[in-house]
Amino acid sequence: MTIPRRVRVQTVLVAQPATVMIGSKATKTGIRKQPQPGRVDVLPAGLIGDHVLNVRHHGGPDQAVYVYTQPDLDAWTASLGTAPQPGAFGENVVLDALESADLSIGDRLEFMTPDGTPGLSLEVTAPRIPCATLAANVGDPDFVKRFTQMRRPGAYLRVLRAGAIGAGDVAALRPGPPGAPTIGDLFDLWYDRHPSREFLTSLLAYPLAVRFRRNVEERLARQR
Numbered sequence: 001m002t003i004p005r006r007v008r009v010q011t012v013l014v015a016q017p018a019t020v021m022i023g024s025k026a027t028k029t030g031i032r033k034q035p036q037p038g039r040v041d042v043l044p045a046g047l048i049g050d051h052v053l054n055v056r057h058h059g060g061p062d063q064a065v066y067v068y069t070q071p072d073l074d075a076w077t078a079s080l081g082t083a084p085q086p087g088a089f090g091e092n093v094v095l096d097a098l099e100s101a102d103l104s105i106g107d108r109l110e111f112m113t114p115d116g117t118p119g120l121s122l123e124v125t126a127p128r129i130p131c132a133t134l135a136a137n138v139g140d141p142d143f144v145k146r147f148t149q150m151r152r153p154g155a156y157l158r159v160l161r162a163g164a165i166g167a168g169d170v171a172a173l174r175p176g177p178p179g180a181p182t183i184g185d186l187f188d189l190w191y192d193r194h195p196s197r198e199f200l201t202s203l204l205a206y207p208l209a210v211r212f213r214r215n216v217e218e219r220l221a222r223q224r
Helices: 070-080 132-138 143-150 183-190 197-203 210-222
Strands: 006-014 018-022 025-029 039-043 065-069 093-095 108-112 118-127 155-161 163-166 170-174
Touching: 006 039, 006 163, 018 132, 025 132, 065 070, 070 093, 070 143, 118 163, 118 183, 118 210, 132 143, 183 197, 197 210
Parallel strands: 065 093
Antiparallel strands: 006 093, 006 170, 018 025, 039 163, 065 155, 108 118, 108 170, 118 155
């Protein structure tokens, strides 16, 4: 697929803490993002006003912003028969174009400020891996399996340069290192029980999120 060189922000979302039921257990979460009017400041730790409660798996400098795309949401609408609620997947930013699986590690979204100076800069680092909290948030205990089968994971990004973001902003998409794996490649890898050592080793040359890099290193260690 041809990747557009410019993309437009459709929605920016943050979350206050909320409670979901995972089985019979009440769990506090920051997954229920809500669209925000105006502009939101983005720092290396993430969007101002956003709450990440499961810090073992989410958030942090390498997973500061979770991006989803309108083509991904359109595919879900066709599959579900109704459009997902805004923020249903925990997304911080919705872009008007792209399919998230086609983004590559190291791709950058470069924004300009209203006065024409460089603004927010984001770098793609990892796919989102579905969890029980996501399933609870959409009210479907089988949603992890369905999300995996859809192969539209969305992408985590790190903040290279802090700035502000709002609906209508346009970003230039700058390609990452040549040969970098795509978000789809890494999403598939997560569920591959027997990846090649050569492929795993090659991934360490790219700017992966620290959690994903650690998983790759652990899998390499087990192959010795």
